[in-house]
Amino acid sequence: IVTVNCARLLKADHHATNGVVHVIDKVIATTTNSIQQIIETEDSLETLRAAVAASDLNSLLESEGQYTLLAPTNEAFQKIPQETLNRILGDPEALRDLLNHHILKSAMCAEAIIAGLTMETLEGTTLDVGCSGEELTLNGKPIIANKDVLATNGVVHFVNELLIPDSAKTLFELAQESEVSKSTEFFRQAGLSSHLT
Numbered sequence: 423i424v425t426v427n428c429a430r431l432l433k434a435d436h437h438a439t440n441g442v443v444h445v446i447d448k449v450i451a452t453t454t455n456s457i458q459q460i461i462e463t464e465d466s467l468e469t470l471r472a473a474v475a476a477s478d479l480n481s482l483l484e485s486e487g488q489y490t491l492l493a494p495t496n497e498a499f500q501k502i503p504q505e506t507l508n509r510i511l512g513d514p515e516a517l518r519d520l521l522n523h524h525i526l527k528s529a530m531c532a533e534a535i536i537a538g539l540t541m542e543t544l545e546g547t548t549l550d551v552g553c554s555g556e557e558l559t560l561n562g563k564p565i566i567a568n569k570d571v572l573a574t575n576g577v578v579h580f581v582n583e584l585l586i587p588d589s590a591k592t593l594f595e596l597a598q599e600s601e602v603s604k605s606t607e608f609f610r611q612a613g614l615s616s617h618l619t
Contacts (some may be wrong), residue, residue, distance in 0.1 A: 426450065428531035428570040428577060430534040457491050457573040458484035466580065469499040473511065477518045482525075489576035490541075492549075492560065495567060498584045506595070516590040519545050523587040529576040531556055547587050560585065562573035 424431040429446040436443040458480055461467050470493055474480060499507060510516045520544035530541065535558060537553040550561050553585065557564040560581065568580035588596060597606040 423534045423536065425531040427453065428573055429569065430533040438611055447469050453572045455573055456484040456488060456575050457578055457594055460571060460573055460578050461491075466497075467493055469496050470494055473517060473521060475491070476511065477514060477519070477521055479521055485575065485576075488529040489544075490530045490577045491526065491576065492524040492526070492566075492581045492585065494524065494580050494584050495580055495582055497567075498582050500580075502584055502586070503510045509592070510586075511591055513590075519587055519589040520584075523547055523549075523585055523590070524581075532566070532579065545589070547586055549585070559588075569605050569606060579598075 424434070426444075426446055427450045429448040429450055430445055431444055433445040436445070455463070457473070459481065461471050461474060474483065483489070512519055514570070523543050525544040526541050526549075527544060535551050537552045540548045541551060542548055552559040552562065554564045558566045558569065558579075560566065563580045563583060565583040566579050567582040571578040594606060594609075
């Protein structure tokens with residue numbers, strides 16, 4: 423699938439006497455803002471803006487290159503427990519891992535993403551992309567709220583859930599989501615859960 427500034431190429435190579443015509447499915451608008459500038463101007467990305475500043479990722483997101491930012495909205499940050507959010511925001515390494523888990527190494531417009539695709543993040547982890555009806559899904563969830571916001575150095579998709587990598591989780595959080603959740607409950611009952619958090 424070929425896209426031009428996230429417009430899908432419908433018909434290619436119509437030869438004319440004075441050139442070639444390619445038919446696309448939308449009007450291409452002028453793009454002037456970097457990914458960082460989009461974060462700075464969007465009200466719904468206020469929490470992400472603070473997180474990016476705290477992790478010193480500003481320079482990367484305004485640099486030349488082609489990235490895809492899966493931008494968690496304020497709503498996405500509000501969905502996780504405040505205690506978990508405070509812990510991540512207070513841990514520079516966990517915060518950087520979290521944000522890098524939301525940045526893909528290449529620019530991917532929604533039209534060019536196909537079901538079953540696995541994409542690598544800057545953190546070195548992978549995300550599974552699929553579809554549910556007409557909606558895109560990430561790791562099986564239809565969480566993309568707004569897609570194809572174009573930047574001079576890539577594309578931004580707004581997501582309404584936070585994608586937390588294992589490296590930003592405590593042992594307790596990891597264990598709760600795995601096949602050792604029963605053991606975790608025993609630790610809690612024995613008053614030892616603080617060692618896992």
